Amino acid sequence: MFTPHTKADVEAMLKTIGVGKVEDLFNVVPEKYRFPDLNLPEPLSEMEAAAELDSIASANATTRDFICFLGAGAYQHYIPAAVDNLLQRGEFYTSYTPYQPEISQGTLQAIFEFQSLISLLTGMDVSNASHYDGATAAAEAVILANHHFRGKRSKVLLSRAINPQYREVIRGYMQANAALHIVGDDPETGIEPDLKNLIAQIDLDTSLVMVQYPDFFGRIIDYKPLIEAAHAQGALVAVVVNPTALALLTPPGEIGADIVVGEGQPLGIPLSYGGPYLGFFAVKNPLLRKISGRLVGETVDTQGELAYVLTLTAREQHIRREKATSNICSNQGLMALAATIYMTLLGKTGFQQVANLCYQNAHYTANTVQEVPGFSLPFKATPFFHEFVVQADQDVPELLVHLQDHGILGGYDLSQDYPELEGCLLMAVTEMNSREDIDYLTDVLSEVEHA
């Protein structure tokens, strides 16, 4: 279909090669296995494919068909038209890893700007060129800490208020390391905002303490005591962040975090049913040589002109092979570019406006929902950003179906991951939720039969 060869071309090429027919080029493949049938549907023209895929897409109901209060790690935000328009430049999306700096300065400078924006946003010194997503970036933080202490500290403490999927990915990545104990996220340690139970477990065997900011329940918690306690034992601290929230909140870098990671999807990347997204990863200077993944650095060319290159590649798998700390090879290049364009386009003013809209709309929602009989805010005493927990005095799955019947994606049923939060719903509110939507939500909630 996308091959340009005419019959005459093929004949000329075969003649140059010195074989009689194309099939002969595959004689090395054992005959028994050569040219098997593929049981696939008849091929479609572009027009037919467009129609078929349109019909598959139409079998979904989307966040545009619903009023969406679903977050829990992926958030709907307005993406300015210029973001996707620039992303669709073939010079960006049909290029590859900038191994040849002379003809990749566009990608390299954009990554350099991405690194700069992420460093500023998180309050850290160095950001890499990105990881697959927030969850794998969190796993890479655990790997980094383990290498930092050369495996001599065997404990990693995870807050139970970290996204459960992230904790599962961390355990998956570290599954071969039987000597490493990943603890702290059990129900006994719990999710109290004072973190006392977690802090009590930090000791000289702890390599890393990881928390989330705002946490999985949307809460803004003061991590200074935890960071001080961790540093007193020589442990590192990693903070998983929501980048939108950092437009308004003191960044973890300013309160002593050693590593900051997060999911960059809110920065101009469509929900797209979970991917591709963008993991970001930033550290303080002492850890910079231990960072995995690509890094772009500034240099000059032979004429003395400023130029950007991939640097410190000796850490990476293509040089160190089995000794590399991570096998990561690609980064999320195009997604990092989307985030860079988004952050630049919104800039200081627009980015703070978006965060403030999220904050204000979420607080209005929380305030109105808690006034509906049968609903309350169990974590009311703790500040939150754009996500919060609602306790309902009725069955949450039934409530979600009721809301769905009224065109609302009501949120995330927390009892799936937290048995102690039976009856609790996690709701996210962004700039995309209008006051009208929010008032409609409370109207629908008011109609619900209570237990």
Added chain:
Amino acid sequence: MREPTIFELSSPGRTGVTFQEPDVPLTDIPQEFARANLPFPEISELGVVRHFTKLSQKNYAIDLGFYPLGSCTMKYNPKINEAIARYPGFAATHPLQPEDTVQGNLYLMYTLQNWLAEIGGFADTTLEPAAGAQGELVGTMIIARYHKDRGDLKRTRILIPDSAHGTNPASSAMLGFDPVQLPSDERGNVDLKALRELCDDRLAGLMFTNPNTLGLFDENTAEVIRIVHEAGGLVYGDGANMNALLGVFKPGNCGIDVMHFNLHKTFSTPHGGGGPGSGAVMVCEKLVDYLPDPHVVMTDPGDEETAPTYGFARPKKSIGRVKAFHGHFGMLVRAYTYIAMLGQDGLRDVAEKAVLNANYLQAKLKGSYTLPYDRSCMHEFVLEGYWKDVPDIRALDIAKRLMDYDFHPPTNYFPLIVHEALMIEPTETESIETLDQFADAMVKIAEEARTQPELLKNAPHNTPVKRADELKAAKDLVFCCYPAGDWDRNK
């Protein structure tokens, strides 16, 4: 001309895209958490558009020209893929929506799982891995879990041919395996004698790239697999080079146990300047229970009246989750579209034309360059970028000089087993005219190496920047364009 950074372009008070003010009653942000300063750039929308447009013009790309980067399969990325992945029906779905609201997505994933398994000759597929390297990680996890489940705990070794991708040893090491390098024989195949010697009860598996990074299909493929199986090991197939085998060879039929495909190579999803990739993993029947969580299944086959329904399920002995949510869905939409448009004949045509193009270029170049393994190649081949009579010229110089002829250079210095390697993968979407122009440039450069070597040594001459000082970058360690005055670079 140098393009200023976004911080140099910034002017205090200027705005790009702005938003409405809140229309709800306001709540104060708690003072103890309020950020003091956000030193983000302040640029107009047009300023931002021009900046990134200018940056794009400093890139080379498939849409601009020939990109024969070996082992990367830089084929045409169909525009229709981009349009379809952006359909709101796909792009505006939240990953945690109830299954009954995303039956289209689940159908697409279920169908793609089956298509990829069919193309590779496997029993089932996971679409979760974010890239080829993560696919390798999943495959290695499955191998580890398989042996562990059988109580076969001595198996700590993974054999990796010296012609393998660098991610293979790194992936094995991440899972606690001991990667052992396996030499190639003089024809570029796995050395069977060395293989037999290493096949004992410590063998967990072999990571087998076939065709290998020399572009050669192993002449003893079936025998290699048989030897590993006989010793109780599993064979992992690195599918980075699957473009040569579509409709030609099903690795699963020949006994490969677990394998990844790079959807961004073989199935035309764009490389995006270094990602996102997408690395589906296929497994044989005995490994299906180990696939990552979640996995798409048909929950109800339906009947004449009702359509089938689809949902997620956790495979019985799943290795768990390797990333949040369920894979690079946007890339899956593109790969689905591509396969739907090509079908059986189209896919085989891809492999045939990819291999035809590579052999054509190999034939045209082997008079001017040393071809260390002089065999019919698959989708790519490796030349030496070195001549004894001009020892100062290296592969790097040839690569840089190619830029002056408006071509992207081949992969250089890989695979490691070829001296000054130039690894050339033309892909099937290039025409004979393009291949001829490239071959002419390569032949010309071979002449220039003798007559005007400084042209190569000082190349490239016409690019936005000249050769960059990589040592300086590694010494200075400047990773951020901090706005002057706001941040101290040396703190």
